[in-house]
Amino acid sequence: MAGRRAAHPDVELHHEVVxxxxVQVLTQASAHALGLIVGTRGRGGFTGMMLGPVSQGVLHHAQCPVITVPHPEHVQQRSR
Structure with a gap:
């Protein structure tokens, strides 16, 4: 997040180690969140198409909207 805070001073940012x-920690956090962003590496037979266990678990149990973001390496592989 380095440099982002100066560019967007109106955005509130908190760092927390839990x-x-x-899945359990993110699901609990979702009760008080406007949204969650979860990365995915697309593990499995169809790389880039499948969610990992954490992103899939969060999608099933979160109490707020969830955005999944693929790992940049897999985005490049799909665009080839």
Missing amino acids: RGHP
Whole structure:
């Protein structure tokens, strides 16, 4: 997030380290969030098409909108 805060001073940003299983922690956070952004690496037989276990779990259990963002490496592979 370096440099982003200066460019967007009106955006509130908090950094927090939380222990626990990612799906459970993100699902709990979703109760108080306007939205979650979750990265995915597209693991599995159809690289770039499948969600990993964390992004899939969050999509099923979140209490707010979820945006999944593919890993940049997989975006490049699909555009070839």
